Amino acid sequence: MPSFDKEYFNLGYLDTLSYKDTFVHRLDPRIKLVTTFIFILFVVSFPKYEILKMLPFFFFPVFILSVGEIPLKFILKKLLIASPFALFVGIFNPFFDTAAMYNFYGIPISGGWVSYLSIIIKFILTVTAALLLVATTSFPGVCLALKKLKVPNVFVVQLLFLYRYMFVLTAETMRIIRARNMRSFGKKGRGMKTLISIIGVLFVRTVERSERIYQAMCSRGFDGEIRLLTSYKIGFVDISFAITAITVFIIFRGYDVTKTLGELITKT
Amino acid sequence: MSHHIIDFKNVHFNYPDGTEALKGVTFRITHGESVGIVGANGAGKSTLIFHMNGYLLPTKGAIIIGDVQLGKTTRNEIRKKVGVVFQDPDDQLFMPTVFDDVSFGPLNMGLTKNRVIERVTEALNTVGCYELKDRPPHHLSSGQKRAVSIATVIAMQPDILVMDEPAASLDPRSRRQLIELLKEFKHTKIIASHDLDLILEVCKRCIVIADGKVRADGLTEELLMDEKLLIENSLELPLSLKGR
Numbered sequence: 010m011p012s013f014d015k016e017y018f019n020l021g022y023l024d025t026l027s028y029k030d031t032f033v034h035r036l037d038p039r040i041k042l043v044t045t046f047i048f049i050l051f052v053v054s055f056p057k058y059e060i061l062k063m064l065p066f067f068f069f070p071v072f073i074l075s076v077g078e079i080p081l082k083f084i085l086k087k088l089l090i091a092s093p094f095a096l097f098v099g100i101f102n103p104f105f106d107t108a109a110m111y112n113f114y115g116i117p118i119s120g121g122w123v124s125y126l127s128i129i130i131k132f133i134l135t136v137t138a139a140l141l142l143v144a145t146t147s148f149p150g151v152c153l154a155l156k157k158l159k160v161p162n163v164f165v166v167q168l169l170f171l172y173r174y175m176f177v178l179t180a181e182t183m184r185i186i187r188a189r190n191m192r193s194f195g196k197k198g199r200g201m202k203t204l205i206s207i208i209g210v211l212f213v214r215t216v217e218r219s220e221r222i223y224q225a226m227c228s229r230g231f232d233g234e235i236r237l238l239t240s241y242k243i244g245f246v247d248i249s250f251a252i253t254a255i256t257v258f259i260i261f262r263g264y265d266v267t268k269t270l271g272e273l274i275t276k277t
Numbered sequence: 278m279s280h281h282i283i284d285f286k287n288v289h290f291n292y293p294d295g296t297e298a299l300k301g302v303t304f305r306i307t308h309g310e311s312v313g314i315v316g317a318n319g320a321g322k323s324t325l326i327f328h329m330n331g332y333l334l335p336t337k338g339a340i341i342i343g344d345v346q347l348g349k350t351t352r353n354e355i356r357k358k359v360g361v362v363f364q365d366p367d368d369q370l371f372m373p374t375v376f377d378d379v380s381f382g383p384l385n386m387g388l389t390k391n392r393v394i395e396r397v398t399e400a401l402n403t404v405g406c407y408e409l410k411d412r413p414p415h416h417l418s419s420g421q422k423r424a425v426s427i428a429t430v431i432a433m434q435p436d437i438l439v440m441d442e443p444a445a446s447l448d449p450r451s452r453r454q455l456i457e458l459l460k461e462f463k464h465t466k467i468i469a470s471h472d473l474d475l476i477l478e479v480c481k482r483c484i485v486i487a488d489g490k491v492r493a494d495g496l497t498e499e500l501l502m503d504e505k506l507l508i509e510n511s512l513e514l515p516l517s518l519k520g521r
């Protein structure tokens with residue numbers, strides 16, 4: 010199952026990206042969370058046949074991508090993996106909605122194609138924004154943001170542990186699966202039966218590990234509460250970033266920037 | 278200083294499934310001693326270590342640390358004095374960053390913010406890992422993980438440092454660094470390992486256990502030269518003593 014290995018390393022890569030140190034990475038996680046959320050709301054709010062007015066919104070992912078030094082290839086790959094969903098959601102639009110809407114140098118373009126394209130653009134924008142949020146914010150950062158946003162402590166601690174041991178557990182799974190493949194000579198490791206026992210072994214190991222972690226925590230005076238010294242503060246830069254971004258969203262949503270630009274260019 | 282004494286008195290321990298892991302262990306370790314606990318796999322080393330800070334409590338017999346008998350009510354106090362580094366660093370490092378992890382113990386002890394930062398800085402410098410402070414544990418190498426786990430315990434400034442298989446899964450260079458680090462510590466040290474060369478370098482005294490019982494207790498140099506004793510207990514002469 011080499012695909013499992015690959016996914017694991019991808020996960021590790023996404024995680025490594027999130028520990029870079031750039032302007033975007035340094036922004037307060039809460040600010041990034043909220044700004045991205047608002048961005049997605051704006052994009053989704055466009056009507057069904059809108060295309061041109063959405064194009065300026067690409068500035069936001071492009072900005073985050075370049076300032077956050079996230080490799081474009083990586084994001085494109087992830088986008089491609091998720092794309093079948095978007096491609097199928099709108100696939101029947103061109104067949105049902107055949108009334109011509111535009112005339113492109115004599116070729117009539119139906120409303121169906123326009124709305125299909127609109128869906129795809131919305132998909133690209135929202136998924137990219139979400140991916141970039143994850144790639145530029147460390148997971149513990151997100152957890153602490155949640156804690157600051159008054160999410161109960163127990164929940165936040167669970168998430169932190171989930172994240173920490175996800176890597177340990179995937180590495181463990183990988184080792185077991187590799188050991189199985191090594192000795193099954195391409196015969197799919199005798200199918201279901203082995204798979205079930207692998208899951209059993211993983212379960213037992215996980216329980217044992219959680220026991221040992223708890224014991225390590227108790228040895229260092231754990232009393233039910235996790236205390237952290239690292240504190241996040243929303244600073245001037247964070248606020249300015251959010252205000253600028255949201256103002257630009259509003260302008261782009263309200264005015265047809267593409268059209269104005271086009272007119273400007275054709276006038277001169 | 279009587280409060281750094283560890284006294285095991287005829288300690289028995291049975292696991293819930295009935296395995297008799299300790300069958301009457303008796304020894305006394307005094308202030309400033311460095312003691313190696315050696316034995317083959319399954320001899321009961323880890324089980325013994327789990328008793329040092331009350332994670333496991335004896336089925337029979339008694340453990341006295343300082344002048345307090347280890348029990349359900351006293352173990353939280355004793356945990357401040359006895360720092361245990363467990364075998365797998367992945368169990369020991371559970372916080373999002375190295376800094377958070379090392380500060381976990383001191384914060385639980387109720388120290389002020391500045392004191393905590395001081396302790397963490399000092400502990401990380403001692404093990405030579407200060408630059409790693411903002412890294413998440415899963416981005417560290419085995420040697421770094423090991424060093425940081427030791428820092429998590431020394432940040433609490435325990436009187437007694439206990440370690441289970443500290444050199445397991447380390448490459449020769451990290452192992453060498455660890456040995457030098459351990460030699461530096463002036464604490465009372467108790468190290469369980471089947472790495473006899475490490476014990477020979479770090480510990481003056483050595484306790485050989487097999488099948489849940491103490492088989493020998495004495496100077497490391499003497500015991501680890503005794504080929505007959507070692508072979509009887511499924512061990513081998515340390516490499517550095519071979520061919521002498």
Ligand SMILES: Nc1ncnc2c1ncn2[C@@H]1O[C@H](COP(=O)(O)OP(=O)(O)O)[C@@H](O)[C@H]1O
Nearest residue numbers: 292294296298317318319320321322323324325
């Ligand atoms: N959780 C457990 N449940 C039952 N038996 C155990 C458990 N842990 C260890 N044992 C048994 O106790 C004995 C001593 O184990 P351990 O202390 O881990 O040895 P060592 O650390 O010296 O290799 C072994 O026979 C082992 O099988």
Ligand SMILES: [Mg+2]
Nearest residue numbers: 322323364442
């Ligand atoms: Mg052991």
